[in-house]
Amino acid sequence: MKMDRNSIWALFISVFLLHRVTNSEEEVVKRSLIKFFGELSHRNVNRELIRGWNLTSDPCTDQWTGVECDSHLVSVKRIILVGLNLTGTLDATSLCTVQSLIFFSLNDNYIDGEVPVEIANCKQLTHLYISGNRFSGNLPESLSRLNNLKKLDISNNNFSGELPDLPHLSGLISFLAQHNQLREEIPKFDFTNFQQFNVSFNNFSGPIPELNGQFTAESFMGNPELCGKPLSNACPPSPPPKKGSKGLSSNQVLAYSGYFILALAFLIFVVFRLMKRNKTKEKVNVVKNGAAVDSSNNKPSTVSSEYKTGLSKSEYSISAESSMVSTSLVVLMSPETKGLRFEDLLNAPAELMGRGMHGSLYKVIFGDGMTLAVKRIKDWEISSESFKRRMQKLDQVKHPNVLPAVAFYCSEKEKLVVYEYQQNESLFKLLHGTQIGKKFDWGSRLGVAATISEALAFMHEELREDGIAHGNLKSSNILLSKNMDPCISEYGLMEVDNQDHSSIVHANGDKATGHRGDGAYNTFKIDMYGLGVILLELLTGKPVQKNGFDLAQWVQSVLREEWTVEVFDKALISEGASEMRLVDLLQVSLKCINPSPEARPSINQVAVMVNTIREEEERSIVYEP
Structure with a gap:
């Protein structure tokens, strides 16, 4: 009996001590969390919105804000x-x-400073998200010791320097680092298992590692010194390996020098003869060996070298086949461009504004002050005659919120479409880029949504029998007029190839295939997906990028957690936008991005729904006390 009592007392003491130790550990964790939070909440935080984070409550049982x-x-x-x-x-x-x-x-706050090396002590961490802050400095090498890390998002900060040895993390499947100032070469990741990767708009240089066909150029754009696939600029050839040498004798040096001088003299003679023979041709084509030259003063032209070289090479090949191909620029009805010639485009200064998977866009400035935008299309397998018919058909269908082409040029090797330049740039830049400071409140965004929907509905209705949809609808193709009215640009400059549907819709992430064998059906349904993504951008204030941050996926993941209000742009919430109408427009956008093309509404249905939401918003303003 005595032994039994001793056993019971021993058990009691053990449980008591274990309880004390556990409570002690929990107390340490609580105090550490409060200290961590104290370093973050110095100002601009409404403490009434923060629950817990104090010594008198428990992070788990009292459900501290943000703690699970x-x-x-x-x-x-x-x-x-x-x-x-x-x-x-x-x-x-x-x-x-x-x-x-x-x-x-810690996404979307205003936290600054560097990421401390002590972050490596979070050994169980699988997801680390610090996007949209003001972090700066180098990323610590200790990040490569987070062996359980699967997803890392450091995008939209001010990080600089080289990346640490992140390829050491074998389980990493997502790395987002766009919009920083990171430099040097991209480490050689094993991209086989990666789901997301984006290092666009940094200062990386050198060759892009082998991607195993995983990602497109959008994951690497905005790094001028990067080269190699999937970017269009190829890397220079690597110098041959140096072979071992015991050195050259003075006689060998003299002999090789003599050979070099003779070869150089012969080369100069050949070049001189060729220049003399082609002197007349040079005056006509103003291009020699791929470089733009002003024949009057023999100085480089002010035209962008890539633009000039590309167009001039095509013009050179056309002039050589003048009996087969017309070199004229077809000018449509536009007083501003009366008398415009193809040669005028060649000789005017041009600025590369953007380069995408399907072509490049240039700003061309003429001596009289006229400014045009020139879309140069690549890899479009369409005959010259079909392209001409399409452009003439598009010219017959007019809507005030669809930017018309003022001219076009087409040969077997070159397709150009000319538009009036819109100085206020695009909806994309208004939401995410250079237009910071311009008011873009809920009413304005709702107006853009309604206008785009109506314009797209008109174009679909007028061109459905011809099977001409937009095909590449995205916020960067919604331009803003001088009155800040939205205008759909580049309508009809893409055609669905049923054998490679994914290459057309990559920009908005639409993976649905629609009806195979019906290209027109596909393209109209792709337009609906594109419109849905634009609506999500208006609601969230976030950009959409393939193989980087997937906006549609993010929205749906937040909704699954029943945190609907977290989807919306903080600027809209702070201005007091109606949550009910925000949710209504969100529902419309979700219908448009339905994975099943057949389940997506028609553009006429969407236009009615969006206009109804706008009318309700306008009525609420009129009757607001």
């Missing part, structure tokens, strides 16, 4: 502090005291 625990409400698993206007710095030492932490997000 395991099913037993014991261990902290996730900390998600997104869009709370948090400032300050990241205290990784305190944060990583929470050894059970697997998911950490």
Whole structure:
């Protein structure tokens, strides 16, 4: 009996001590979390919106804001502090005291400073998201010690320097680093298992590693010194390996020097004779050996070298086959471009504004002040006659919010479409880029949505029998007129190839194939997906990028967590936009991006739904007390 009592007392003491130790550990975690949060919440935070984060409550049982625990409400698993206007710095030492932490997000705040090396102490971390802050400096090498890390998002910050040894993380499947100032070469990742990868708009240089066909140019654009596939600029050939040498004797040096001088003299003689023979041809074509030259003063032209070289090479080949191909520029009804010639496009200064998968866009400035935008289309297998018929048909269908072509040029090797230049640029830049400071409130965004829907409905109705849809509808193709009215650009400059449907819709992420064998059906349904993505951009304020941040996927993941309000742009919420109408437009956009093309509404249905939402918004303003 005495032995039994001793056993019971021993058990009691063990449980008591274990309880004390557990409570002690929980207290350490709590104090560390409070210290971590204290470094973030210095200003601009409405404390009434923050629940917990104090010593008198428990992070799990009292459900601190942004904290998620395991099913037993014991261990902290996730900390998600997104869009709370948090400032300050990241205290990784305190944060990583929470050894059970697997998911950490500080996206869309105002946190600055560097990422501390102590972040490596968060050993269980699988997801690290710090996008949309003001972090700067080099990324710590200690990141490569987070062996469980699967997804890393550092995009939209001010990081600089080289990337750490992230390829060491064998489980990494997502890396987003766009819109920073990172430099040097991209490490050689194993892209086989990657789901997302984006390093666009940085200062990376050198060759792009082997991608195994995983990602497109959009994951690497905006790095002028990058080269290799999938970008259009090829890398220079590598110099041959140096062979071992015992050195050259003075006689060998003299002999080789003599050979070199003789070869150089012979080369100069040949070039001189060729120049003399082709002197007349040079005056006509103003191009020699791929370089733009002004024949009057023998100085380089002001035209962008890529634009000039590309167009001049095509003109050169056309002039050589003048009996077979017309070299004239077809000018449509436009007083501004009366008398415009193809040669005028060659000789005018041009600026490369953008390069995409399906062509390049140039801003061309003429001596009289006229400014045009020239779309140069590539890889479109359409005959000259079919292209001409299409452009003439498009010229017959007019809508005030669809930008008409003022001229076009077509040969077997070159297709150009000329538009009036829109100085206020695009909806994409208004939402995400250079138009910062211009008011773009909820009413304005709703107006853009309604206008685009109506214009697209008109074009679909007028051109359905001809099977001509837009084919590449995205926010960068919605231009803004001098009155800031939205205008759909580049309508009809793409045609569905049923054998390669995915290459056409890559920009908006539409993976649905529609009815195989019916290209027109595909293209009209692709337009609906594109419109849905534009509506999501208007609602969220976030860009959509293939193989990087997938806007549609992100929205749907947030909705699955029943955090609908987290989808919307913070600027819209802060201005007091009607949550009910925000949700209504969100529902319309989700219908448009339905994975099944057959389930997507028609453009006429969408136009009615969007206009109904706008009318309700306008009525609420009129009757607002």
